[in-house]
Amino acid sequence: MRKPLVVLAALVMTAGLLGASTASSSAASSKISVRSSVKAPWPGEATKLTGRVTPKKRVVELQKRRGKKWVRVSRTKTRSGGAFAFSVRATTTRTSYRVVARKTKIKRKVYKKKLSKTLYVKAASPKVSLSLYPAAVRVSPMRAGVPVVVQRKIGSAWSNVVNTKLPASGLIEFPVASNVTDYRAGVRAPGATTWTYSSQARSSRKLAWSEEFSDPSTLGTTWRTRDEATYHGKRMCSATSPKNSYVLKGHLRLKVTADNNPDPALVDIEKCKTVGGGTVLQGMVGTQLSHAKFKYGTFAARIKFQAPRGMHGGFWLQSAGVPEIDVAEYFGDGRPRGGLTHYLHDRPKGTSTDWVRVGTESLKAKELLTHGRNTPSTGFHVYSVDRTTAGYVFRVDGVETFRTTQLRSEDEHYLVLSLVSSDEDRKNYLDKSKLPQAFMDVDWVRVWK
Numbered sequence: 001m002r003k004p005l006v007v008l009a010a011l012v013m014t015a016g017l018l019g020a021s022t023a024s025s026s027a028a029s030s031k032i033s034v035r036s037s038v039k040a041p042w043p044g045e046a047t048k049l050t051g052r053v054t055p056k057k058r059v060v061e062l063q064k065r066r067g068k069k070w071v072r073v074s075r076t077k078t079r080s081g082g083a084f085a086f087s088v089r090a091t092t093t094r095t096s097y098r099v100v101a102r103k104t105k106i107k108r109k110v111y112k113k114k115l116s117k118t119l120y121v122k123a124a125s126p127k128v129s130l131s132l133y134p135a136a137v138r139v140s141p142m143r144a145g146v147p148v149v150v151q152r153k154i155g156s157a158w159s160n161v162v163n164t165k166l167p168a169s170g171l172i173e174f175p176v177a178s179n180v181t182d183y184r185a186g187v188r189a190p191g192a193t194t195w196t197y198s199s200q201a202r203s204s205r206k207l208a209w210s211e212e213f214s215d216p217s218t219l220g221t222t223w224r225t226r227d228e229a230t231y232h233g234k235r236m237c238s239a240t241s242p243k244n245s246y247v248l249k250g251h252l253r254l255k256v257t258a259d260n261n262p263d264p265a266l267v268d269i270e271k272c273k274t275v276g277g278g279t280v281l282q283g284m285v286g287t288q289l290s291h292a293k294f295k296y297g298t299f300a301a302r303i304k305f306q307a308p309r310g311m312h313g314g315f316w317l318q319s320a321g322v323p324e325i326d327v328a329e330y331f332g333d334g335r336p337r338g339g340l341t342h343y344l345h346d347r348p349k350g351t352s353t354d355w356v357r358v359g360t361e362s363l364k365a366k367e368l369l370t371h372g373r374n375t376p377s378t379g380f381h382v383y384s385v386d387r388t389t390a391g392y393v394f395r396v397d398g399v400e401t402f403r404t405t406q407l408r409s410e411d412e413h414y415l416v417l418s419l420v421s422s423d424e425d426r427k428n429y430l431d432k433s434k435l436p437q438a439f440m441d442v443d444w445v446r447v448w449k
Helices: 363-370 432-437
Strands: 029-036 046-052 059-066 069-077 083-089 095-101 104-106 109-111 114-116 119-121 127-132 135-140 147-154 157-165 182-187 207-211 238-240 245-248 251-255 280-286 297-304 312-318 324-330 340-346 356-361 381-388 391-396 399-404 413-420 439-448
Touching (some): 029 095, 029 119, 046 119, 059 083, 127 182, 245 280, 251 413, 297 324, 312 381, 312 439, 324 381, 324 391, 340 391, 356 399, 413 439
Antiparallel strands (some): 059 069, 059 095, 147 157, 147 182, 207 439, 245 251, 251 280, 297 381, 297 439, 312 413, 381 391, 391 399
């Protein structure tokens, strides 16, 4: 499984490499290079200050500024290549450090005194947030692998529900009590003794429905193919096939594939050759016929979306009425704004074709998922919406990305999972050589009420 204000610890380097030189350092040759092993240290975290100054076995001294004076912290000798390392504990007080190699004589050669420039180290506590529906711990700045606990309050004491290492996704599975119970999450920097805790989160809902895709027979019973062999609307060159949705290793897989035998009685084959290179088949299933329908609650799915463009994967809610609720749609890697959207669609009364759309292609969601590296196609993430009488709140991995009070409805909605290729998707974007990667996996779908 699977941003609040990001609080960054400042490691400030000025005057070029590592800080403004002091008056005494300007009198010496500032040729000692020093850097910190952690750019954003947490309070109490061990931070290494490493560098080089020739030759080997030379005594170097770490100093810190105390008032107007520099005082010794530690001494060591350089190793092969002149390398040295010191370890300090980061605190919330901005501390100035420097490294001194005094004038010395080694093997009849005299080496002049050298100083590093000043290195400033300051820690800031991470920001920890906890959501329960779905269960997710978010740490900013993100630090995968640090110790993390999730605790439940029993009486006046806190008891661990989870004690583990924080995964890169931040998503942690744990059972949430159906009765009213307070939870909190805590993280601790490597080597530190103090914990930083989130605000308390209170359980208030029960798991009303879930699909874990452990049984292949769920397709055809709970989930049924929608719009089979039908070309219509904005998908005149693509049709849904039951072969494009199946259970694989505990996941639902939805695919887009080439349609090598289109029925000319159903589709204009020649015209479709000008729209994305011909006809395709797609996967789409829903719970409409199994009567799994819901009005209010939290609707969530853990999904790894497709990478190629020219199609869009989706988790959405639909009813005989309105609106259509697109919890998450992903249009493939490479879109400037990230390609991940949350939308509500409604057709005003008295009209047949004009739709009202409320929502966004979420830059916030892009930042949440990528951390500068990943996309919704490179790993599983949880996409959810809270639907209440007051409106809608959309989240990614438990973090709010969009909310609105518009287009509220009392209609019951059923669940839909799809990977489809509309004519608009395919034009200029569909690369058929990438169809082997055109699949979307769904780990689970859950509803809390």
